[in-house]
Amino acid sequence: MPVAHDVLFRTLADPTRRGIFEQLCRDGEQTVGALTARAGVSQPAVSKHLGVLKQAGLVHDRHAGRQTHYSAQIDALAPLTDWTRQMAGFWEARFDNLEDLLNRMDQ
Numbered sequence: 001m002p003v004a005h006d007v008l009f010r011t012l013a014d015p016t017r018r019g020i021f022e023q024l025c026r027d028g029e030q031t032v033g034a035l036t037a038r039a040g041v042s043q044p045a046v047s048k049h050l051g052v053l054k055q056a057g058l059v060h061d062r063h064a065g066r067q068t069h070y071s072a073q074i075d076a077l078a079p080l081t082d083w084t085r086q087m088a089g090f091w092e093a094r095f096d097n098l099e100d101l102l103n104r105m106d107q
Contacts, residue, residue, distance in 0.1 A: 004079035011056040016041055017049040021058055024072035031067050 012018045020035055032050065036043045050070055053059040057076040062069045 005083040007056050008058070008077065008080050011052055011058060014049070014052075016045070017052060020046065020049050021053055021072060024059060024070060025074060029062070029069050029071040031069055033067075035070065 012021065016039060020039055023035065023038060024030060032043060032046055035050070036046045039046050039049075041049075050059060050061070054061060054070075058073055059070045060073050062071070
């Protein structure tokens with residue numbers, strides 16, 4: 001079973017998909033048509049990208065008549081935030097150790 005942050009990294013690695021997600025974060029809920037108009041790819045391609053984003057839990061869809069509205073689920077980024085925080089702590093400790101070593105070498 002893949003780790004949550006691996007799924008999110010893989011999902012957001014595609015620049016078109018990441019752009020669609022960023023647009024939803026920035027501009028709020030939108031239809032497939034509105035997303036297609038700004039994505040630079042065909043409507044079937046946008047729909048496929050939205051399916052991948054939905055499977056990763058990054059977007060939610062809402063049906064209204066014949067249209068589907070999509071919205072970003074920003075809380076789904078929590079595993080990435082947690083992973084980034086862990087990595088920052090790891091590297092800060094490494095750099096602190098390096099600084100201590102360099103200080104001892106200078107003495």
